Amino acid sequence: MRYPDSMARSAEYLRLALPLMTRQQTALHPISYAVWYEFVSGRNVPLVRALQERTRDGALLDEETTAALYREHVAEPVLDPRDARRVSEGLSRVLDNMASTAAQAGDQTARFDQSLLEWSRQLLDGRQAGEEQARQLQALMAGTREMRAAMATLQQRLDANQAEIASLREEVSQARSEALVDALTGLANRRAFEQQLARCLAGGEADQSHCLVLSDIDFFKRVNDSYGHSFGDQVLRTVAQSIKRLAGESRLAARVGGEEFALLLPATALPEAQALAEQLRSTIAASRIRRGESAQTLERVTLSLGVTQLARGESANEFFERADRALYASKRSGRNCVTVLAAKAA
Numbered sequence: 001m002r003y004p005d006s007m008a009r010s011a012e013y014l015r016l017a018l019p020l021m022t023r024q025q026t027a028l029h030p031i032s033y034a035v036w037y038e039f040v041s042g043r044n045v046p047l048v049r050a051l052q053e054r055t056r057d058g059a060l061l062d063e064e065t066t067a068a069l070y071r072e073h074v075a076e077p078v079l080d081p082r083d084a085r086r087v088s089e090g091l092s093r094v095l096d097n098m099a100s101t102a103a104q105a106g107d108q109t110a111r112f113d114q115s116l117l118e119w120s121r122q123l124l125d126g127r128q129a130g131e132e133q134a135r136q137l138q139a140l141m142a143g144t145r146e147m148r149a150a151m152a153t154l155q156q157r158l159d160a161n162q163a164e165i166a167s168l169r170e171e172v173s174q175a176r177s178e179a180l181v182d183a184l185t186g187l188a189n190r191r192a193f194e195q196q197l198a199r200c201l202a203g204g205e206a207d208q209s210h211c212l213v214l215s216d217i218d219f220f221k222r223v224n225d226s227y228g229h230s231f232g233d234q235v236l237r238t239v240a241q242s243i244k245r246l247a248g249e250s251r252l253a254a255r256v257g258g259e260e261f262a263l264l265l266p267a268t269a270l271p272e273a274q275a276l277a278e279q280l281r282s283t284i285a286a287s288r289i290r291r292g293e294s295a296q297t298l299e300r301v302t303l304s305l306g307v308t309q310l311a312r313g314e315s316a317n318e319f320f321e322r323a324d325r326a327l328y329a330s331k332r333s334g335r336n337c338v339t340v341l342a343a344k345a346a
Helices: 007-022 030-041 045-054 063-073 081-125 130-178 190-201 203-207 220-227 229-247 270-286 316-332
Strands: 211-217 252-255 260-265 303-309 338-340
Touching (some): 007 030, 030 045, 030 063, 045 063, 190 252, 190 316, 211 270, 211 316, 229 252, 229 260, 229 270, 270 338, 303 316, 316 338
Parallel strands (some): 303 338
Antiparallel strands (some): 211 260
């Protein structure tokens, strides 16, 4: 569900994207379409800015630039190649150290075994004098000490390697975690939202009552045009923190588009979801966001919100699209309001 858009909205994006695509020096292939689809949808703010920069003063995109934009801004997030290389090199170093230490311990064990074998032969022979036996016993004791030292070294190396493996595991975990977080707002990103939604619809959780709240900042383009992208980013962060604060620990707050946010409410009744959406709307409407350190009074920021509840047996797309329809009903009703759209009875 990378593009959870309704048929009508996706058709509108197609209508807007095609003229932009045909002006470029790039063939009309899926990669080019994905780039321009995300541009006209406005959901991918970094891509929007990068495209505006690359096409300034009438510049056109070629195949190489289009592919680079796709890799950087559209392709699904994966472990950074530098992180992957560092983890790979770290694991190789750990394994090499373990192999080397094990080999050293093996050599010590072989020498100790040879000493035991020699001592056993001499005992069975019975012809060695007591003095010779004492000499061999001292050699055996020396071998025992070497063996003990080798095993201690092995244990130290294993402890150190275990700590390094734990550190590498933490790096991988951190990288994966960062791949699920929206860098600008600190909320979960669209990928994390889709994963959590899939879990809600899987197994026994699908039989529970889940609600979804979609919200969109009203006239956000006007905010950017009037005050600049830096202030627009500040607005996004402020709204995101309000959503996160109201969501609490048990609910997922995510940024799923440019100025669009989602609030996934597990095991929540529809009236409770509506009340939470109304609380969020009134909180944002009552707030005032200053432009940096300026005391300048700015036009207030408002949200349009749509609320719905998961119906038994429906798909993630159906669930999301109904919340999206509720959101657009709020926009058509004059914005800064909450619309609830219940699922149709089976």
